[in-house]
Structures are given as C-alpha cells and as structure tokens.
Amino acid sequence: MNLRRIVGAALSGVVLAGSASVLVAPAASATSEHLSTTAESYVDSAAPSSALEPDWDTDLPVGARVIDGMTHLSKSYVTFDLSGVTGVPIASARLTAAEQSVANCKKNRASTQAWLTGTATAPTWDTQPAELVKLPTPVVYDTCTRGSLAWNATTALRQAIRDGRTSVTFVLRLPDTQQADPAFARSYSQVSLDVDTDQPPDTATYLSVGGRHCGPDPVYVDTLNPPMSGNTTDPEYDTLAVRFEWWPTAHPAQKQHLDLTGVSAGGETETYFPADLVENTQYTWHMRVSDAYNAGQWSANCSFIPDVTRPSVAPVVSSTDYPRESTGPGHGGSGIPGTFTFTANGVPDVVGYGWQFDQMSGFVDAPQPGAPVTLQLTPNASGPTQLLVYSYDRAGQRSPAADYRFWVTDNSPTVSCSPQSAFVGQPRQCTVTPGSSGVTGYVYTLDYGNPDVPVPANPDGTAAFTFTPRSTSDGHTHVYVRATLDDGRRSDPAEVVLDTDGGEPTVDVPPPPVAFGAPVQITMHAKLPDSRTFTYEWNYEGEHTIPVGPDGTATITVQPNGSGYFYLFVHTTDGSGLQSWTATAQVQVARTGRR
Template sequence: MGSRRSSLPARTGVLAVTAALLLAGTALPASATEYTSIQSTSWSFIDSAQPEKSFVDPAGDAPIGAKVDHGKKHVSKSYFTFDLSGLRGAKVLSAELSGKETAVADCSAPRGTELWVTAPAKKAPTWNDQPRELTKLAGPGSLDVCPSDYLDWDAGPVLQQAIDAGRPSLTLVLRLPDSQQYNPRFGRTYRPLLYVSLEKNQPPTTPTALKTGTHACAETPLVRHGGAAMSATVSDPDDNSFTAEFAWWPVDHPDQRATGIDYVYGSGAYFDPDAQLADGVTYAWQVRAKDSLATSAWSETCRFTTDFTPPATAPVITSTDYVYEVPGKGGVGIPGDFTLDAGGDTAIVGFQWQAGYTDSGYVAADRPGGKATVRYTPRDDGPMSMSAYGLDAAGNHGPSGDYRFFVARNGPSMTCTPARAFLGETRQCTFAPHGTDGATAYVYQIDGGPEVTLPAGPDGTATITVTPTDATKSYRVSVRARMTNGNLSGPGGGQLDIDRGAPTVDVPADAMVGKPVVLTLHAVLPGSASFTYDWDYGEPATVPVGPDGTAQVTVVPDRPYYHTVQVYTTTAAGLVSATNEESVMVGSDAPSITSTDFPECCEGGYVTTPGTFTFSSALPGVVSYTYSYLGAAPVTVPAGPDGTASVTLTPLSTDTQYLDVTSKSADGWVSQPGYYRFYPKSAAPPLVCDATGNLRPGQLVHCTLTPVQPGLASYGYDITADGETGPDVEVRPGADGTGAFEFTAPATDTKIWLYVDAWSVNAAGQRTDTSYTSYYVDPNAAASRKTNAV
C-alpha cells in the first residue's frame, strides 16, 4: 500500500490538539476528536541461536530475519509493547503505526517486513516460547528508498480491537515472512522504537459532585426561588469545551421530564431551572456530559422540593432593656435582650435581624410561628433601630418589622488639674466610670495615637499625667472604660484646655508705605526667651525678649494696604509657643488729586475749558509734586507752605483723561503714584443743514452752527467727497454767536458718499471735537428741502 504520512499529524513527541468552535460568541459542541501519538514503551527480540534466552530493552537496533555471525546463523523477531491505559473507552477514527529501517542486507531484495499483533504474554518471549501471532496489519507503505526512514502500517482496526477488549497494553511483532525469514539476504534492522499517530475520541466522564444550590445530592433540600441551581463536576479526556445536559422532572410525573444545556469550559457545569419550576413540587434531576461523538452515562439522581411562598407576617420586636422613651437605659457595651415574635405565622421558623450598620445575624424561632431572643450589645449611643424579617424553611423572607430604641451615653468622665494651663505645664487627668457601670481598666489614646490600656484602681478610677509641649497638636483625649462586664463603654474624654502662649502684636494705626513701622511684640508663654517673626511670609528673624516681656521690631512697607506679620516665642528650654498672625493695614503715600472743574466721579467741564487740579499729601514735608498728563513728559511743580500745589490743565478731546502724580519729601522720598481719571463734556457745535436724504449732483445745501464752546472765536468745517477731504474752511460767528455756510454737491455721474465735519475754535486756537453729517450723492435722487439736524 502507499504511504499515508500526510493523513496524520507529525510523529515526534506526544502531541495533543483539541478542536473547538466558537460562533458569534456562542459556544457550540466541540469537534471532540483529538490528534495524538503514542510510542512503544518497551521492546525485545528473540534469537534462534539462543532459543531459551529473552533480550529485553537491549542496546542497539531491533533485528528481524537472518544474519550469519562467525559462521553461525541467527534468525530474529522483534517485539514492541504499547501502553493503552490512556485510551480506555476511546473510539479510534484513524491510526498509523510507523518505524524506521536502520540497516538492510540487500536493498535489491524485495522488502517483505510484516507487523503482527500477538496474544498477551505473561513473560518475555524466547525463540522456543513465542506468543501467538494473531492479526497481521496492512502494510507497510514505503518510500522508494533503502533503508527507509519511514514505513507505516494501518493500525486503526487492531488498536480499536484491543481497546474494546479492555487490554491495558498491545504487543506487536516485527518479522519477515517465512519465505524470507531464514535467508540472510533479506535480513534487516530497525530503530527500536515504533510510533502510533492517531485521531481518536473518548467519551466525557460521568458527572460527579452533584449539588442543588449548596446542598449535596444526598440531601433533599427545600428551596426558594434561585435555590435550585444544579451543578456538577464534568470532564472530557479530549477537550475542555463540551456540553452538559441537565434533566429534571416532578417525582410524581416522570413524563414531564425537561432538559437544559450548559456549554462547559473547564470542569464545572451549571444550570438554573428556576423559571420552569412550580411551587410546592418535589423534583428529581440528573446530568450527563456530551461531545459531538460520544455521551457519558447519566449521573446519579438528586432531589429537591420547591417552596416559593414567603411568610406573610412581619415580626414584632420588643425589648425591656432598650426602649426609645427612656434614653437613660443601657449604654455602649451593655447587652440587652430583644424579643422577635412571629405572631403565630407557622411558616416562620427563624428570623434574620440587623441593628445599626454592621451588626446582623440569624436566630431560630423556638417553634414554627413562635419567638426568639436576640442578645445585642450596642456599639454606638443615641437613637438606633433594629429590623427583622421572618424566614421559612426554604429561606423565603417575609415583610420587615422595625423597632426604635435609644442607647444612653456611658463614656467615662475626665477631670484635669489644673483645668487650664500653659503649654509645657503638667496636669493630672483622672478617668472615672459612668454611673454604676464600673471599670476595671481604661483604653485611651491622644490625638489618634497608639492605644494605651491603664488599669483602674479599687475605686474604679485611673489617672494619667500629660505635659503638652507641641503647640500644633490638639491634645484630644479619647477614652473608653473596660466595664465590669468585660465590654468597652462608649467614648469619653475631651480636649485639654491649653493656653498655647501665642504672643500678641501692637500695630500703629498710622502705618504708611515707605515709612518705618514699629511693631511691639508681647510674650505670653512663661519663660519666653526670644521672638521669631516674619513680615509677609519672608525670611524669619529672631530677637530677644526684653525684661518687660516685649520687643520692638521695625519694618518698612514697600506697598500699601494689607500686610501680614507672624510671630512665636521660644523658651530657654526650647518650648515653642503657638504662632500669632496679625494683619497690618498700611496706608498709601500716594498724593490725593481733586478738581471742582473736572470731578473724578462724573462728567466735568467742556473740552478746551481749563480746569484747576490740586495735589495734596498725608506725608509731612512734601516739597514738590511731579505729574504726567495723558502720558506726556513729567512736569514738577513746587509745593506751597501748606504742602499742596495746583496746576491748570485743558482737555482737548472727550476721551478719558489720565493724570498720574507723585510727591517728593524733603528727605528725598518719592511716593507711590496717585491716579486721577476725568471725563470732559463735548463742546462740538450742533450742525443743522436744510437737506436730508440723498443729494442730487450740483444741489446747494445751507448749514447752521450753534455755539457751545466757552470763549468761541470762530467755526470751521471740511467736506470729504468720494474719499477726498477738502481744505478747512473758517466761518465767522454772527452777532448771536451762530455761524452759517453753504456747499454744493459735487457734479458726478456715479453715486458717491459725502461727509461734512464741523467744529469751533476759541481765542487760544483750541479746536473742539467735531459734529458731522453725511449724504449720498445720487444722480437719480429727487430734490429735497427738508431740514436735517445733526
């Protein structure tokens, strides 16, 4: 037969490949087959020249046929054994056995090698005691090479026959046919190792470890909704992806059998039939595993009974130890009894309860529909509540009952002597139990530090010694008593009343930028030896405490308004007080600027109208002021004997006017600038013309100007036509102060824009801001004589 080498996987090693299929995220039954290979686990040969001897796993190659050695003929067969324990129950789809020739006596002689299955033998074969040869394998197929590195036989039928017979191993003999066996010309040797490459399937194992919810199969639990989930341990020797089929049925109606499928990955199978179960029915169930080629046996049968009806009654909760109306009863760490009553609802066999945020539990009723007692020890004081609901045998719970109660405060007291003391001074603090609760010990901590246990004295009290030394710490003492019942009480204690000795600071009311400010520091902490201060969070400086407990420091503010000084003291022993932080308001040394002609608050005089501006300063000894108007070069004016100066300024536009002023003192000190903003009124003369709308080319227009500017001397105007501005035209005012002029619209064949701007000028030649009007000169426009006021 021809070679079948391409029909099976590679032959080296023990190789397993399992096929699985996933479509659109849904698991489907796996292909179930596995490609694997096994190799012979032992070999031996027999020799006619030594008919009573066995040659088991010797070194060298496996001989078959005849050879002559030192004039003596040897005829041999070689035996190979395969372990089949890993193939128990398998179905073999195909199998190919292969071997390799290592030496051939005569390659011109036809190859006649045969492979036979032998009968099982209890001992190694000899020439005189050979196992019976049962079945000859088809083959070999070979390559056209000699010696051949690959000869193969179809091993599927004999392998399946051995597996079906339950044989743990399979032995084959490699030999030559009788017609060639004794002729040395046909002798050959083989590598002493044979391989079988096969495709096989083994059925999944019968499921084990069955559970209904959390209940083993041997139980018949009463289950509520969600409690009948069925699970089992399953496996498949060929794959970890297969299916588990669950079946369930009412015990009284096996004809109502239903099934459900779980797609298994690994070893756990699970199915919840809850939606298909009826209330009050006993069901049986079992499970089996399936791949696409084989199915395991059904598992053992389990049972459960459904109960989907919850209790209808809310428990009533009562307590004589803890009530809401008497806040003084009980306390943290003092247990009390709470009675839960099912009110005769026989469906209730127990209660699930909860108190506070963390405490809960289950307690069985003394009988169905009866009562139970919960002994509860509160963890917190104040108003609390307990809730409980009844549970039936299946775990269904009914409505909740609630109970409110009050837990009294029972933290130990703390009394300190002295009640208030400076930092660094020692005080004794005594703990005492609350009421009649008693105390055998106290557990306390300071500022959340490590807990310390302190035994109580015969009178139930205990005393600690505390010396606060760190001004930044709170020194809050939290303490609980270990009561005589062994439980801890509620919290007590409190914060130590400490004078942390923060120094005080005297700040002068007239502090001003650029002038020395003397701050007086006063020590508060007894024994203070030095002050450490900083100005505006700058570099700290240290000065000694004077005999009167004070020190003076001088700072020179470089800007006005708020500044900060921080100061603490240090004793000779190194004890540091708390830090005091004070705000220091520093006045600005900038000059004040006033004007009645042009007030800063609102619109002042007209454009081109001179105004007087007065400069003054709170600084003593001012000798001059330097001002800049509208960003022009600074101008300096001397101060009068009263320290003030006045200047006259004339605004020439309606724009916001900017005036900045500094002062200079006799000692050369130049102040911060003062700022003044003012807003002149428009002095533009109103412009009224007798034409409105569009103008015709050549149309004559008459215009009148009305005086506004104080000291008016003349008017002026110009005309811009089609983007070209004409010359300024002077207009003399009449006896009534008005001015009149006329103009002619340009002769044009196209439409253009025309603008008229007008102003007035005083005797000093100062021009006001402008009035204006505009026209559209249109050759197609109709004449208009309507007056237009602009």
C-alpha cells in the first residue's frame, strides 16, 4: 500500500482531545549491540576481604553453599563497557545469564535478582557497592540448568548513561529471604548485555495544506476537508507512525488528532481532514513522527482558513490605448505596448488577476485585497485580438472570464522589390516605407528559418536594401520585412514573393527507343547566366565536368550498357561558383534497336 495517500486502512481514527487514544507501535528497526563482560567477580561471606574471580569450576555463584561444613553466602558481579552505546538513545537493553547449576529445580528459578550497582572495582563481601536499581523479574527460558534468565535492563541502563557512567556493573543475588538457604543456590555463566539503540524520527518538514506550502501567514484553501502533508524521515528508516493534530486557532482546547501507522520513512505522508471544517475559520495543525521506541518533535505549526466561495463575477477590463473594438483599422500596432487596467468588480477578497493574450499568459498580484491593477501588454500581431482576464481569491479560486476584444492596427511596412523575376545569383533591390511612426530600422528574412538581416532606416523612416538569392526550393523567394520600433520591438511582417528561376539546363536526347548497343549523343544547353561548366552524371556512374561552349552548349556521347531506361543528371556552375538547379533527362534503350 502506498502511504503517500493515506486515508484508509492506516487510520487509527479521529480522537477528540482529552479522550483515550493508543498509537500502535510500528515495526522496529533499531541498531543492536551485543556487549560481553569486561570484568566478572563474586564475593563470599566466608572470605569477607577477598575479591574472587570465577573459574571453570565455580562460574558465578549466587546464594548459599555449604563447603566442608562451612556456609558460603555469595553474590556475583558483572561489568560492561558502555563506550559503544553512549551518546545515542537506548531503545531497550536485556541482561542475560546462562544457568550452570541449580540446587533445586523445584524452587523458583526467577527469584534471582539483578541490580544496577555503583562502580565495582574488585568488590569484597565487606566492600560491596551500593545496589541502586533493581531490574524487573527475569524471564526464564528453557529447562532447568539448560536454560537462561533475561532481565529487562532498559531503565537501569538509561539511568546509568544519564548519570554519565562509562561502564556499568550489575550484581546477581538472591532475595534476603533466600540468601542463606542452600536449597536456592545456583550459578551462572556467559553473562551478556544486549542493547538496542534507536535515533528518534526527524521532525516533519515541508508541511503543506490543500496543496499549498505552509508559512508564517495562514494559508487559504478551497475545500472544507483539505489534504495535509509533510515529509517524514528517520535515521534508521524505521516503519513509522504519524500523528496529525489540529484545532481552531482561537480555541486550542478543542484539539483533535488522527493517527497513521505503517508509514514508510523517506517521503511525503499525506492524509485528509476527516470531517468538514467551518468556512472562514482559522485552524492550526502540526504533526509528529514516532517509531517503536521514540517520538520525534512536533513539527512547526501550520495555520489555514477554508474558503469555498469563489469570486462570483468577472473582473472589469479597460484600456485607452486599445479600447474595445470589433472592426479595424483599430489602435496601436504589433509591437506597440498598451496599458490595461483590471478591477475586481466589487469582489472584496480578490488578491490577483490572471490573463491570457496572444499565446501568452501571466499573473499579477493585487496590491491589497479587492484592489485594481494596471499593466502593459504588447500585441504581437495585428487584427482582431482577444484578452481573457480572471480574478483569483486567497484560496486560488478563479472567477468567470472577462472577454475583452479589441483591434490592433496593421503597422507592417510597405515593401516593393524588383525585378519580379530573375535567376538565382542575380541581385534584387527592395524599398521599404514605414507603416507607423517611431521606426528606427528594419530586419528582413529570406524564405523560412534564415537569420534576420538588419537594415537602418533613413530619417523619414524609409529604407532600401539589396540581396542576391543563392538558392530556391520552389521557384520563389519569400522576403519578410519587419520594422524595428524605437523601444526595440518589432512590427508585423510584410511579405513579398518573387519569382526565382533555378537556371537548370535543358537537355536534348534522341527520341525513344534508342537502338540496343548504339552510342547515344546528348546536347546540354546552359540556362543560368554566366554558366562556365556542365557537371553531369550518366546513370549513377560518377560525375564529370566539362566546359560550356561559346554558344552555351556542350555535346557528350554515352554508351548504354544494356536495355531499358537510363538517366542523365546535369547542372551548370557560373563564374562565382553558384550552381544551377539539376536537370534530369531519360533515355530509353530498346532490346533489338529501333523499330
């Protein structure tokens, strides 16, 4: 189940402040440390000033033993180095000891006590360290003398670390009522301390409500049950539980909360307010993340106000530069900015206006709720133009559209070029007359996708330029000219279409079919002015270049190598290196010669 959207199985329910609530602990993922003893010793009432160490024969004795008619009362001490677990939160700790001997298996094996003691350095019966914290009754595992005992040492270990201790000593002993009774005697070995450490989850960040990021001011939302979310992370990537808590800002005693469990660490956790809220009432909420052992800090507070009433009327749009018009000639021109005013039309909580115009869009904030705004917009084309404007309230709700239509004057320049028809490589001269005032120059572009070429304007706004087409794809050259206005903007383009001859040569071939095996004589006629050479290729067999004759022609003889259709491709090149279009000629060769 993806817990980015959590409103179903993971909900523990909504609970009013002051009522009972249990947040189920998620699965644990703590870091475990297995600590072995750094010192083991025991004390004996029969040797009250001796510090005794266990050996393979004695292990760690607890209780009363009768040896050679003398009673020995014993307690055993184990010490652990805490350097590996200090500085991190203790999730749990367990002290474990293996049973080695039990005098009477019918006696309560769980009566052995474990105490946290003061620092023990070679303790004796007479110098026993203080017994500070008693561990809870142990859990007994397996059968007598083959089992073990385990004490919950969590509280005692946390206390020792809080006290600044770098090592910890525990004593294993019997209660005073059993200490002197040999029937309760027992011994232990393989004592260890298993410590689980766990960092608390991180404080939730990047809070949002209703899809809007929280900040110092209340957020307005457009629904009575908005989503609320925040990023939930954990150093150990534990499975987490998350509590969301909210209340009317003016009534903090009316807190409610909602719990989620089974949340994956490392992303956004989101849920919805489970009940409808009251419109125009300010609420505050925050969230806290927990794992199986620790709870993180409460996040920062986030305040919001539900507002589900959108602006009911469209804004009003006006402009003296571009007034409402449905026919030309219109006002302004392409590239000429105009001032427009948007007003809220009596809606008091309008905080901004959105607009769509000439394949552009934008948004402008109102200086205060309900206030008008003024901005400049620049048409990119002449003719009928539509401007759509919407007002927005604090919750981001949009009004109906204001449809403002006006006419932009055609301010494209007037362009004439000559000659109308010419070959590629032959210059054309163009003159330009401005279509509006404030023209500082022009740019022209040949055909499609070529770069703009700037042309300065004369003091009267006119200009002239010369260009030479070097190629043509469709037998025409398209010239686009736009005026550059005094603020750097451009007018609509004026287009002139000129006829441009590619100058492809003509080719004379014998009438079909040509006799099989006979050579073929072909005459080529140059058409491009100043053509110097023919470059031809016979039936894909490689190019050859020959000079153009004084009469503008050249004749070649070719030898078809079979029957069927054969092709000649030929173009000319003039003295400047300009190539003509390529002409294609076809020769048909019969199987048995002419018929």
